[in-house]
Amino acid sequence: MKARAGEWIALYTISVLVALVLSGVLVEVSGGDWWPVLEALVDGSVRGPQRWGQTLGIAAPMLLVGLGTIVSSRAGLVNIGQEGQLLFGTAVAVYFGFRIGGPGPLNVLVLLAFGALGGAVWAGIAGVLRTHRGVPEVLTTLLMVTVAGQVVAYGLKKQSLLLAPAASRGNRNQVSEQLAADNRLPVLRVFGNEIPSATFLAVILAILVAFAMGRTVWGVRLHMLGRNPRIARRVGVSEQKYGLAALLVGGAFAGLAGAVMLTGGGFQFSNYRLVPGFSAGIGWTGLLVALVAREKVLAAVGAAFVFAALRNGSGFVNSTGVESRITEVVQGFLVLALLIPPAVMFLRDRRRSRAASAAGV
Amino acid sequence: MGDFASVVWDIFTSEATYTIGALFAALLLFGAAGELVAERAGTINISVEGMLLAGAFGGAVGFDLTDSVAVGVLFGIGGGMAVASVQAEMSHRLAADQFVVGLTLNILVLGLVGFLDHELAPVAHKAAAWRVPLFADLPLVGEALFGQPWPFYLVYLCVPVTWWLLFRTRWGLEVRSSGEDPRSADLSGIDVNKRRRQSIYLTGLMSGLGGAFLLFAQVGVFDDGMVGGRGFIAIAAVIFGGWTLKGTIAGSVLFASALSFRLSLQAQGYEGINSELLQALPFLLTIAGMAIFAKRVRPPAALARPFIRGLK
Numbered sequence: 001m002k003a004r005a006g007e008w009i010a011l012y013t014i015s016v017l018v019a020l021v022l023s024g025v026l027v028e029v030s031g032g033d034w035w036p037v038l039e040a041l042v043d044g045s046v047r048g049p050q051r052w053g054q055t056l057g058i059a060a061p062m063l064l065v066g067l068g069t070i071v072s073s074r075a076g077l078v079n080i081g082q083e084g085q086l087l088f089g090t091a092v093a094v095y096f097g098f099r100i101g102g103p104g105p106l107n108v109l110v111l112l113a114f115g116a117l118g119g120a121v122w123a124g125i126a127g128v129l130r131t132h133r134g135v136p137e138v139l140t141t142l143l144m145v146t147v148a149g150q151v152v153a154y155g156l157k158k159q160s161l162l163l164a165p166a167a168s169r170g171n172r173n174q175v176s177e178q179l180a181a182d183n184r185l186p187v188l189r190v191f192g193n194e195i196p197s198a199t200f201l202a203v204i205l206a207i208l209v210a211f212a213m214g215r216t217v218w219g220v221r222l223h224m225l226g227r228n229p230r231i232a233r234r235v236g237v238s239e240q241k242y243g244l245a246a247l248l249v250g251g252a253f254a255g256l257a258g259a260v261m262l263t264g265g266g267f268q269f270s271n272y273r274l275v276p277g278f279s280a281g282i283g284w285t286g287l288l289v290a291l292v293a294r295e296k297v298l299a300a301v302g303a304a305f306v307f308a309a310l311r312n313g314s315g316f317v318n319s320t321g322v323e324s325r326i327t328e329v330v331q332g333f334l335v336l337a338l339l340i341p342p343a344v345m346f347l348r349d350r351r352r353s354r355a356a357s358a359a360g361v
Numbered sequence: 362m363g364d365f366a367s368v369v370w371d372i373f374t375s376e377a378t379y380t381i382g383a384l385f386a387a388l389l390l391f392g393a394a395g396e397l398v399a400e401r402a403g404t405i406n407i408s409v410e411g412m413l414l415a416g417a418f419g420g421a422v423g424f425d426l427t428d429s430v431a432v433g434v435l436f437g438i439g440g441g442m443a444v445a446s447v448q449a450e451m452s453h454r455l456a457a458d459q460f461v462v463g464l465t466l467n468i469l470v471l472g473l474v475g476f477l478d479h480e481l482a483p484v485a486h487k488a489a490a491w492r493v494p495l496f497a498d499l500p501l502v503g504e505a506l507f508g509q510p511w512p513f514y515l516v517y518l519c520v521p522v523t524w525w526l527l528f529r530t531r532w533g534l535e536v537r538s539s540g541e542d543p544r545s546a547d548l549s550g551i552d553v554n555k556r557r558r559q560s561i562y563l564t565g566l567m568s569g570l571g572g573a574f575l576l577f578a579q580v581g582v583f584d585d586g587m588v589g590g591r592g593f594i595a596i597a598a599v600i601f602g603g604w605t606l607k608g609t610i611a612g613s614v615l616f617a618s619a620l621s622f623r624l625s626l627q628a629q630g631y632e633g634i635n636s637e638l639l640q641a642l643p644f645l646l647t648i649a650g651m652a653i654f655a656k657r658v659r660p661p662a663a664l665a666r667p668f669i670r671g672l673k
Contacts (some may be wrong), residue, residue, distance in 0.1 A: 025477075029479035030476075030481070031480065064597070078460055080407075080460055101460075129648070129651070133651075133652045133655045133656075134655045134656070135648075135651045135652055136651075136660070138460060139596075139600060139651065140404065140431050140648055140651070140663065142407065142593065142596075143438070143593070143597060143644040143648055144644070144648070145462070146590055146593065146640075146644050147641045147645060150637040150640050151637070151641070152636050154635060154637040157635075164555035244365070258490075281468075284468060287464065288464070288465065288468070291458075291461045291464075305462050323476050323479035323480060325472050325475040325476040325479065326472075326476050328468065328469070328471065328472025328473075328475065329469065329472045329473050329476055332465055332469025332470075332473070333470070335461075335465045335468075335469075336451070336462070336466075337463060338367070339451065339455075339457045339462065340451075340455065342457075343451070343457040344455060345455050346456060347455065350669060
């Protein structure tokens with residue numbers, strides 16, 4: 001691995017360059033200029049006033065979703081329903097948060113806890129179906145995304161569930177009540193930027209996950225389960241127990257991400273309310289964060305920042321006369337590009353070891 | 362409840378219900394027939410959503426350039442195949458994870474057509490209806506099955522062709538063995554990954570066709586939300602159908618009925634059954650079906666497992 005660091009770097013550089021050049025060509029072909037678009041992206045994500053704080057705020061839920069995904073894929077489970085788990089978790093948080101309504105700062109914790117719980121429940125359905133009925137979790141988690149959307153849409157029509165009383169939603173239908181000012185996550189001011197405390201929460205949890213995966217028995221067992229279920233069974237790592245736990249953790253992180261968007265997201269998300277389409281693709285993007293990071297927490301932190309920067313920067317791109325959705329294209333190209341080097345290296349290793357074993361013994 | 366019965370009666374006796382239902386079912390079948398082949402070869406091809414959308418956009422571009430629906434349909438196929446090429450080459454030549462590739466493609470295609478739609482703004486409109494004489498005059502279902510714009514009739518071609526390819530040709534046998542037991546298939550000289558790639562290209566072809574059908578036979582104007590998750594419903598139909606063609610058709614028709622029933626209820630102004638439940642129904646039925654029949658209905662044994670020679 002070390003000896004071929006050069007090959008890795010070369011492959012990654014080439015693929016990322018190809019992705020960026022392709023995006024640039026697309027802009028040029030459709031009549032724009034790539035340089036102003038790039039400048040707008042940098043201005044909109046880090047250079048402009050207040051922008052990097054916002055980018056960090058967007059990165060926080062993406063990273064949280066990504067962390068949960070890393071835990072479940074460690075155990076060899078493919079959870080692709082984070083978007084639904086996030087949405088359902090938020091709905092559970094809203095439902096209980098407004099009913100319990102304890103003193104402000106305490107209620108923030110209640111909201112976060114119920115968010116995580118809701119996400120875990122939604123993922124748990126897929127988990128139980130897997131462990132008890134052998135239904136592949138890939139399919140159930142994916143199918144449950146739409147179901148979550150419909151459940152929340154239904155809840156937002158009923159005042160007994162999520163819908164705000166008529167007085168506090170103006171003419172808008174299908175929105176929940178807005179969180180009171182003392183029910184929101186605090187914001188820290190650093191160098192004229194407002195950094196949501198959710199970002200710190202996400203970083204702390206990232207360290208915890210890295211520790212749990214690399215330095216605890218639990219993490220090693222998950223890894224064993226993911227790499228070789230047969231050996232895991234031999235040494236007594238129960239797939240029922242650990243597989244289900246990994247999926248629950250994955251869902252809990254997604255639900256927590258939703259609660260963080262609700263309590264600390266501000267205007268970047270839906271301004272402290274639950275609305276239809278609240279999840280806004282953060283679940284999908286968080287999944288992509290984990291996928292390009294390939295189970296490495298540090299890489300996930302970097303990926304979350306890049307994707308958040310693209311999302312936040314896209315707001316500035318329209319002013320250059322280029323449609324801002326170019327950032328979605330850049331993100332898609334980047335992800336595909338990042339998938340290529342590991343796949344190429346894997347195949348190359350296989351070929352080499354086969355050639356070596358054929359020639360040697 | 363008397364009110365509800367009369368509403369249901371109205372729905373079942375109105376031609377519009379069947380027309381909408383047939384259009385929905387056709388879209389699902391275009392996606393699901395190809396998806397069935399891909400899954401029998403061992404790929405859960407979740408980029409079918411992106412393929413449908415790329416097909417619809419390709420159709421709009423083709424029509425905008427030439428004013429011809431036929432060219433539009435060909436461009437639609439091209440769009441679906443383009444998505445398929447990335448999915449196929451990355452997941453079965455490079456052995457990148459098929460879900461990752463599929464998911465990324467769905468997001469990428471959505472962004473890409475959104476971007477290009479804004480920049481190119483292709484204009485399309487619905488194709489004129491072709492009425493099949495005599496058959497189109499059948500009561501209730503005549504219009505629905507025989508009075509549609511011509512791209513609709515391609516579905517009558519796609520489904521039998523899928524059956525023939527998958528169950529009556531050597532190629533189909535090789536595809537199915539690639540999905541059941543890739544190592545034995547490999548030993549007997551079948552290029553497993555090639556068959557898998559080909560089956561994804563077939564999915565791209567049919568889904569591209571489906572996207573173009575959606576544009577020319579149902580909607581008429583391109584919009585990046587026009588597929589709206591129905592690619593996922595097509596996947597659900599394949600699973601619901603237990604990976605058989607009959608089951609897939611049954612699933613598509615059942616899910617299409619639920620969707621059109623919901624629209625008809627809304628058109629009648631009836632609020633008694635909530636539309637969210639009906640929209641979630643295809644997914645709930647599929648999950649329930651998988652849970653109940655998990656022991657009896659078996660997916661292709663190597664479904665979602667990449668094949669690399671010498672590795673289990």
